[in-house]
Amino acid sequence: xxxxxxxVFAPYLDEALLRFSYLHPEVEVFKRDGCVEITNEDxxxxxxxxHTVYRQKIYKETFALRQSLxxxxxx
Amino acid sequence: xxxxxxxxxxxxxxxxxFCDDAGGFFxxxxxxxxxxxxxxxxxxxxxxxxxxxxxxxxxxxVARHAFRYRWARRFHIPSELNYVxxxxxxxxxxxxxxxxxxxxxxxxxxxxxxNETLAAVIAWLESLSTKExxxxxxxxxxxxxxxxxxKVRSFVRSRFEHSSFVVCTNLQEVTEEAWDFLxxxxxxxxxxxxxxxxxxxxxxxxxxxxxxxxxxxxxxxxDQFPARVSALPTFDIDALPDPSAVxxxxxxxxxxxxxxxxxxxxxxxxKRFRTRETLQTWVSYVRAFIAALIDYNWNSESPMEEYYFSxxxxxxxxxxxxxxxxxxxxxxxxxxxxxxxxDGAFYPxxxxxMMSRLGQIDLRMGNVRDGMDRRVVDTVNAxxxxxxxxxxxxxxxxxxxxxxxxxDLSRYGRxxxxxxxxxxxxxxxxxxxxxxxxxxxxxPKVRHSLALWSGLEDIDPTLVRVHA
Ligand code: SF4
Numbered sequence: 017x018x019x020x021x022x023x024v025f026a027p028y029l030d031e032a033l034l035r036f037s038y039l040h041p042e043v044e045v046f047k048r049d050g051c052v053e054i055t056n057e058d059x060x061x062x063x064x065x066x067h068t069v070y071r072q073k074i075y076k077e078t079f080a081l082r083q084s085l086x087x088x089x090x091x
Numbered sequence: 092x093x094x095x096x097x098x099x100x101x102x103x104x105x106x107x108x109f110c111d112d113a114g115g116f117f118x119x120x121x122x123x124x125x126x127x128x129x130x131x132x133x134x135x136x137x138x139x140x141x142x143x144x145x146x147x148x149x150x151x152x153v154a155r156h157a158f159r160y161r162w163a164r165r166f167h168i169p170s171e172l173n174y175v176x177x178x179x180x181x182x183x184x185x186x187x188x189x190x191x192x193x194x195x196x197x198x199x200x201x202x203x204x205x206n207e208t209l210a211a212v213i214a215w216l217e218s219l220s221t222k223e224x225x226x227x228x229x230x231x232x233x234x235x236x237x238x239x240x241x242k243v244r245s246f247v248r249s250r251f252e253h254s255s256f257v258v259c260t261n262l263q264e265v266t267e268e269a270w271d272f273l274x275x276x277x278x279x280x281x282x283x284x285x286x287x288x289x290x291x292x293x294x295x296x297x298x299x300x301x302x303x304x305x306x307x308x309x310x311x312x313x314d315q316f317p318a319r320v321s322a323l324p325t326f327d328i329d330a331l332p333d334p335s336a337v338x339x340x341x342x343x344x345x346x347x348x349x350x351x352x353x354x355x356x357x358x359x360x361x362k363r364f365r366t367r368e369t370l371q372t373w374v375s376y377v378r379a380f381i382a383a384l385i386d387y388n389w390n391s392e393s394p395m396e397e398y399y400f401s402x403x404x405x406x407x408x409x410x411x412x413x414x415x416x417x418x419x420x421x422x423x424x425x426x427x428x429x430x431x432x433x434d435g436a437f438y439p440x441x442x443x444x445m446m447s448r449l450g451q452i453d454l455r456m457g458n459v460r461d462g463m464d465r466r467v468v469d470t471v472n473a474x475x476x477x478x479x480x481x482x483x484x485x486x487x488x489x490x491x492x493x494x495x496x497x498x499d500l501s502r503y504g505r506x507x508x509x510x511x512x513x514x515x516x517x518x519x520x521x522x523x524x525x526x527x528x529x530x531x532x533x534x535p536k537v538r539h540s541l542a543l544w545s546g547l548e549d550i551d552p553t554l555v556r557v558h559a
Contacts, residue, residue, distance in 0.1 A: 039511070070128035071098070071485045074097065074128065075484060081093055081095065085155075088159060089159055
């Protein structure tokens, strides 16, 4: 199955795919131009991949804010 | 505008749950998720996020401070040592099939505190700096050494400004002297009452005369000091009774709290009962049990709770619910509470004591004679938070959840397994899924029970917000 990945996610895609492979070791993943191909036809698995990409972007983009809040909490 | 990290998870019915690090949450849909992930939030989105405490302007120090405060409330800061579990004897007058603790037969010598150990325990208690202390007597069957319990209690009462006691007893043989001991207002009784009387007999008391003796003692305890008696069942995953039968058993003794505990993987019980590959069965049972309690509470004047679900629910609703030692974040062991074994050895938890006896890992922290040695335990403690865990940082339940490294060690012999593969994670994922499913339910029966369990008058709509 081919899953389209918007350009806004490109900087986070490699890390997200690494994480997805760790969560779904049974699924093979191939990075293609502007999309990702997986060896699974289950829409839930495709959704999981998209969500993993979203999560990676959110995590990375909010990392500095989270870190500054943790630092201010832990002194 | 700063939007704090929002972690999300699809909900069972539809939509997505979004939670922040401080435990703020709301429900929304796929459209919102797409806008959030692709930097396309609308004015309305920002307005909602700000009003629900997930976003604040760069210069808005009050909102930032409020968020930090809510987040800080989610952390458990261990107090000074003020909770001590004492094991004055390993001897027991029962031989329960799923005994979780190490025990020996009633007549076996050499498994009680010696006079010298008692003196060392007292001297060590004397050295503690806390003003307030809770002492839990465990065993074996601690009432077999009532003399030791009396000596410790009378010393502790005179040494500390506030003290309270728990006797974890099987209530099988209770002498009149023991009843007198248990009658004090500062002393609570914690006993075992299996899911049904039949199961109690099968796994614990064995003969009907012993069963009747236990039931008479339990009846006397709940009649004499109802507010100070609690009972814990143990469930065999291959013989799960109808939830209503369990509720009936507990209600018949006026016990309002049931703690669903499957046979513990830690300790000796796992040799006789299945404790692996049981999670799905267990999770389904917990769901059925909570549904049965919701029905029961709707028609009953004496409501009942499932202890652990209620605890998790309260942790969702507000930070600071850290009374349960297995669900804390960070979960620092060997600091605010310790176990003193029958030979005077310190352990960080009772489960750690079991693991040492099974020869899995030695988590001893010194002993009452030579003092405390936290080196091994502090190595474990360095990993005792979910704050930076590679799985937990993406999980919406992170703020409510915790870690239980002793459980990980016991099951897997290591603490670095991917979190989502652990029993701890899968169990808590299921509990929090259920908690949120119910929190967003409109069924008046569900709302009635949730309000009772969470200590709220009602589930306020502002608590369970939905963003369209
Ligand atoms: S242990 Fe599991 S359920 Fe708990 S926060 Fe981590 S990922 Fe979530």
